Amino acid sequence: MPKVKYTTSKGLVQSSGEGFEVVMAGGQSEAVISGSFKATKNVTLGRQAGDNAVGADQGNVTLCNPSGSKLLGGAQPQMQTLVWMWDHASGQSGVSEHTLTDPQGNALSVPPNFVALRGWVEVVTAVTSGGSLTVLVGTAGTSNDPNGLLLSKTKAVLTANSIFSMDGALVSGSGVTGESGNFKRFITTDDPVTLSIGTAASTAGKLYVYLQGYNSAG
Numbered sequence: 413m414p415k416v417k418y419t420t421s422k423g424l425v426q427s428s429g430e431g432f433e434v435v436m437a438g439g440q441s442e443a444v445i446s447g448s449f450k451a452t453k454n455v456t457l458g459r460q461a462g463d464n465a466v467g468a469d470q471g472n473v474t475l476c477n478p479s480g481s482k483l484l485g486g487a488q489p490q491m492q493t494l495v496w497m498w499d500h501a502s503g504q505s506g507v508s509e510h511t512l513t514d515p516q517g518n519a520l521s522v523p524p525n526f527v528a529l530r531g532w533v534e535v536v537t538a539v540t541s542g543g544s545l546t547v548l549v550g551t552a553g554t555s556n557d558p559n560g561l562l563l564s565k566t567k568a569v570l571t572a573n574s575i576f577s578m579d580g581a582l583v584s585g586s587g588v589t590g591e592s593g594n595f596k597r598f599i600t601t602d603d604p605v606t607l608s609i610g611t612a613a614s615t616a617g618k619l620y621v622y623l624q625g626y627n628s629a630g
Contacts, residue, residue: 489626496520496621498607500539500614509558509608512621521602522551525628528597531578533562535619539570543612549621550580553603557582561621564610570617583623597628 496512504510514520522528533549547570549562560582605621 489629491624491626493622493624494520494522494526496605496623498617498619498621500537500617504607505609505614507609507611507613509552509606511552511604511606515620519604521553521604522555522623523602523627525597525630526625527628528583528623528625530625531561531583531621531623533576533578533619533621535570535572535574535576535617537616537618538572539567539617539619540615541567541612542615545612545614546610548580548608548610549578550606550608551582551603552606554601555582555603558606558608561605561623570619578623 495515497515497517498504498510498512502517512520539545539547545567546564547562547567548559548564550558550560552558557580560580561578562576563579565576605623607619607621
């Protein structure tokens with residue numbers, strides 16, 4: 413299994429390698445626990461009775477199977493939600509196709525063999541412009557479809573707290589009952605997600621792009 417790392421500042425994150433690592437900061441020092449295990453039941457990591465811990469350092473860290481879930485054998489596909497961010501304040505304000513990053517500013521692409529089931533765009537700061545700005549969202553790379561996720565939207569509808577279901581060719585149409593999606597599979601390469609600004613530059617705005625699906629087992 414992938415390495416799991418716990419820190420008091422970030423919580424659980426996936427890290428490179430295998431096994432686990434727990435880093436608990438306290439005052440000027442850190443307590444580090446690391447190793448590997450093959451779990452068939454719940455696993456709890458914590459301080460033993462008599463350890464010298466005070467204040468916020470008291471307590472345990474528990475890594476365990478959620479109630480009612482099953483431990484899966486082999487490489488089973490897992491549902492995941494990928495998130496990208498566009499922020500006018502980052503400098504991506506001109507009339508152009510802009511490559512998006514994750515919310516922390518790191519590069520993020522749709523991985524090979526990712527099957528996209530659905531997606532949406534969440535506007536957190538209204539998108540404004542001195543002209544007739546339009547926005548569309550899509551991909552570069554092998555799929556190379558600049559409006560494949562979200563068809564053109566005008567600044568008038570890109571208001572704060574608005575949410576748009578993806579309506580582009582990569583994630584749209586009819587899928588299983590109660591869901592939307594073409595179940596698009598991104599086949600060969602890491603495909604960046606892009607946001608294109610048309611007609612006029614932005615003067616403000618921030619939004620998140622969500623794509624939900626799984627990595628194909630085949």
